[in-house]
Amino acid sequence: MGKRKVYVRTDLSVPQVDHRFDQQGRVIVPPEAIPPATTLVTFGRNATSYRGFDFSRWYGTGIDLITYACQRQIERFLTVQDTAVEVSTVASYCLNGLRNFLDYLVLRATALGHELTLADIDRELIDGYLGHLAGQGGATTTQKNLYSGTKAVLQALGQRGLIVLVAAGDEATFPRNPFPNSNRKAKGETPLPKTQRQAFAAAVKQAVMTIWRDDESLTGELLTYALLIVALHTGRNTTPLLEMGRDCLRAHPKDNSTFLILWKRRGHNTSKVVLRGESTNERLLESTPTIKINVERLIRHVIARSEPLRAEAPDDLQERVWLYRSRGNEGTGQVTALSDNTLQYGIQKLVTNYGLTDSDGQPLRINISRLRKTFANRIFEILDGDLATTAIALGNTPQVAGRNYLLPHEDAKRNWRFMGDVMVEELLTYTIGTTYKTPMGHCSDPVNGQYAPKREGATCINFLNCLRCRHYAVTGNDLHKLFSFYFRVFAERMHMDKRRWTREYAHIPRLIDDYIVAEGLRRGVFKLAAVETARERARFEPHPFWSYDVVSHLEVFA
Structure with a gap:
């Protein structure tokens, strides 16, 4: 007995864009369909305080077709079409994304002196929108949120064939990473002391x-x-x-x-x-x-x-x-x-x-x-x-909890707090570290330094304490070595008990990221491009000293 054919029901109440395509593949909408009878989209009760969004202000401003398509797409989201999106997220698409995007399109249509259609949504228009957001003077994280809300709607239109999406290359509709390092600019909440x-x-x-x-x-x-x-x-x-x-x-x-x-x-x-x-x-x-x-x-x-x-x-x-x-x-x-x-x-x-x-x-x-x-x-x-x-x-997950929620233990903070007074001066001092060099950076006194063994002829190799030693400093030339040590510390998690790693090593990469690198960038000691280059190089080509061939266990430096 053959497999029974299953017929899929079509819900005629699902919002659709009343359209056809001309010979050039452009979307044509009957004039009587715009504006629709109802321009107010209601959200109902949701996790936000917003209950609706009215598209009426953008009809008759030279962007009717785009406004119409966006309204229908929002209505489709609310009827759980195309993808499952929370109502509060849809409200955010309207209030944060589309409102700014449609305002920008009105300005663009006025400047060009002609009506904009769905065919006009391309990389040039998106780049112009990104410039418009930047010109408003908001924080980078705010610009990213506005752009992301807009992009979600436009991508859904593209998946339905209403706009042409170019996936890759110089003409890609959406730039690959328009807000580099934006995650570092966002300031999350801190736990109460x-x-x-x-x-x-x-x-x-x-x-x-x-x-x-x-x-x-x-x-x-x-x-x-x-x-x-x-x-x-x-x-x-x-x-x-x-x-x-x-x-x-x-x-x-x-x-x-x-x-x-x-x-x-x-x-x-x-x-x-x-x-x-x-x-x-x-x-x-x-x-x-x-x-x-x-x-x-x-x-x-x-x-x-x-x-x-x-x-x-x-x-x-x-x-x-x-x-x-x-x-x-x-x-x-x-x-x-x-x-x-x-x-x-x-x-x-x-x-x-x-x-x-x-x-x-x-x-x-x-x-x-x-x-x-x-x-x-x-x-x-x-x-x-x-x-x-x-x-x-x-x-x-442990990865999310460790990255987004946990700060160094209070004991660790006390043990490392004095770094603040020492490291800033060391970063800005260009006279130290000219004689001795370590696999971590520069040291002004590896023989009689703070953590040196202080025995005749003995040189300090206690590199795990470099970050808190008053004789230690990092310059731009040391970033490759520093990040090589950084990734080696992470790799050590696979070779010891996780609790022990958290207790003895977890603070090290956090201090490198949040204090040494961040402070160096803020004060202009490091250039962002040099930091990113050194980080990626260290990830795949670590400094020879920090490879497992040379040092099998970091315990030898403890």
């Missing part, structure tokens, strides 16, 4: 206490404080926390433990966190010695107190945990759920009311991303540098 973490934890614990009183109404601020406690003790991201479902607590096979289940939009998967039950001696995350608040009990209490509000909540919010009755100017008395805006307002009020400040006396910067990094580093510290288990606690 211990004293600031303790002050914040004590403040939020005090602020949330009234939630246990049944005569105290649930407000956005009060629920914000409860959510912050959950964030501090679980390290979860903002959107999964805001969208916590009322069935988020599940049974755990171990007594006195419960699973907290959260939905991850981007990964289309769930995230599990184990919550401990009541304990007289438990000190969750050691946020502060006085905090022994039970996260599971707090969540259950919020669920119970918000239960009467479910009947009045909008259908798409009835399964949320963080329900409260609005007291704002708009929608007073209506049942709603915590949003990102409400969360930010509650945080600002907490910081102000409790006088939380950073080490410079400025208002303490608090957000969920920073609490997640705080959680990660505290877990890493408690587990004595166990990267794999820390990554599991975060719900990431």
